[in-house]
Each structure stands twice: as C-alpha cells, then as structure tokens.
Amino acid sequence: KNEVEQSPQNLTAQEGEFITINCSYSVGISALHWLQQHPGGGIVSLFMLSSGKKKHGRLIATINIQEKHSSLHITASHPRDSAVYICAAPPGETSGSRLTFGEGTQLTVNP
Amino acid sequence: NAGVTQTPKFQVLKTGQSMTLQCAQDMNHEYMSWYRQDPGMGLRLIHYSVGAGITDQGEVPNGYNVSRSTTEDFPLRLLSAAPSQTSVYFCASSYSSQGGYNEQFFGPGTRLTVL
Numbered sequence: 001k002n003e004v005e006q007s008p009q010n011l012t013a014q015e016g017e018f019i020t021i022n023c024s025y026s027v028g029i030s031a032l033h034w035l036q037q038h039p040g041g042g043i044v045s046l047f048m049l050s051s052g053k054k055k056h057g058r059l060i061a062t063i064n065i066q067e068k069h070s071s072l073h074i075t076a077s078h079p080r081d082s083a084v085y086i087c088a089a090p091p092g093e094t095s096g097s098r099l100t101f102g103e104g105t106q107l108t109v110n111p
Numbered sequence: 112n113a114g115v116t117q118t119p120k121f122q123v124l125k126t127g128q129s130m131t132l133q134c135a136q137d138m139n140h141e142y143m144s145w146y147r148q149d150p151g152m153g154l155r156l157i158h159y160s161v162g163a164g165i166t167d168q169g170e171v172p173n174g175y176n177v178s179r180s181t182t183e184d185f186p187l188r189l190l191s192a193a194p195s196q197t198s199v200y201f202c203a204s205s206y207s208s209q210g211g212y213n214e215q216f217f218g219p220g221t222r223l224t225v226l
Contacts, residue, residue: 043201043217098169101153
C-alpha cells in the first residue's frame with residue numbers, strides 16, 4: 001500500500017491569494033491524481049500527472065517523482081474554489097488497480 | 112452520457128438489515144470500484160472489479176459483497192448492516208484494468224446511516 005499524506009489539513013485564504021496544497025507518498029509511482037470534492041459531496045478528477053507540471057485554468061499541479069512529492073497550486077483564488085482537495089496514488093509503478101487517498105485538504109476562500 | 116450513477120442518495124437502515132447500493136456507468140469502463148468515506152479519513156477501497164465476472168477485495172471488504180455480471184453494473188451489498196457501516200459510499204469507474212493510471216469518474220455518493 002502507498003501511504004499518502006497531505007498538508008495542510010485545513011486552509012483558509014482571502015480571495016485573490018495564491019494557494020499551495022502538498023502531497024507526499026511513500027512508494028514510487030508513475031502517476032498521481034488530484035481530485036476536488038465539492039461542498040455538496042461530488043468528486044471530480046482535476047489532474048492525473050506523471051511528470052513535470054499540468055495547468056488547467058487557475059489550477060496548476062506539479063510532481064517530482066524522485067522526491068515522491070506533488071503540489072497543487074491555485075492562483076488568484078476565489079470563493080468558488082472552496083472545496084476539499086484530495087491527492088491519490090496507485091500502489092506502485094507497475095500495478096495500478098488500487099488508489100490510496102490522502103485525507104484531503106479543506107480549503108475555504110473568503111471574499 | 113449519464114456517467115456514473117448511484118442509487119439511493121440517502122438511506123437509513125436498522126442494525127441487521129440488508130440492502131444493495133446500486134452503481135451503473137454508461138462509459139463502457141472496465142474498472143469499477145466502491146469506496147467509503149468517513150470523517151478524518153481518506154477514501155478507502157471496499158471492493159473493485161477489473162471487468163465483468165471479476166471482482167476482488169480492497170482495503171475494508173468485511174461486511175460487504177459485490178458482483179459484476181455486466182460491464183455497466185456493480186452493486187454493493189450490505190449483508191447485515193452495523194452502525195460502523197454508517198458512511199458515505201462512492202462508486203467510481205475508469206477505462207482499463209490499470210485503474211490507478213486512468214482518470215477516475217465518481218458517482219454522486221450514497222449517504223448511509225445505520226441505527
């Protein structure tokens with residue numbers, strides 16, 4: 001099993017701030033997932049990345065495979081970004097049937 | 112496409128009752144899985160399936176059964192409900208049997224309370 005840890009657990013920001021959420025994992029992998037869980041409970045996939053950086057709108061995800069670390073950044077944060085952000089990793093580099101999830105980071109962006 | 116659908120959205124059971132949580136997807140995904148989400152814990156895998164007729168246990172399988180008779184459907188059965196099974200249950204699917212390496216599509220969740 002791949003142990004996945006996220007930090008911080010809770011994050012409060014003012015609208016417009018730059019936000020960083022961190023994720024570290026214990027076993028080498030080839031891909032990592034970032035997910036967003038809305039206040040209503042629905043979960044959507046934001047990114048799946050295996051190297052470098054991916055960008056979608058104001059969201060940027062980076063990964064350093066060697067250091068077993070990934071970050072999710074939100075630029076110019078907005079109250080609608082308030083959600084739980086979850087990272088998840090497969091069990092290893094070659095077996096990908098199962099994901100281990102971090103506990104999530106509760107982000108609140110105040111106007 | 113409806114994506115991944117789950118029914119019911121809410122359910123209250125008494126200890127000892129049985130029930131089935133339904134999950135269906137219309138994306139022809141091979142890989143389907145059931146997770147439970149509890150406060151202060153990450154999503155935990157209950158059971159998963161890499162294709163019709165093939166299922167396997169996840170991290171927390173006790174008290175739950177699954178079957179996969181078709182590609183589309185993956186029901187989760189609670190055999191004898193216990194208060195410890197109070198949780199939010201999510202079904203997810205992805206394209207191939209390498210589920211960890213494909214984008215996951217989640218259902219809306221079922222909030223289950225066992226009294």
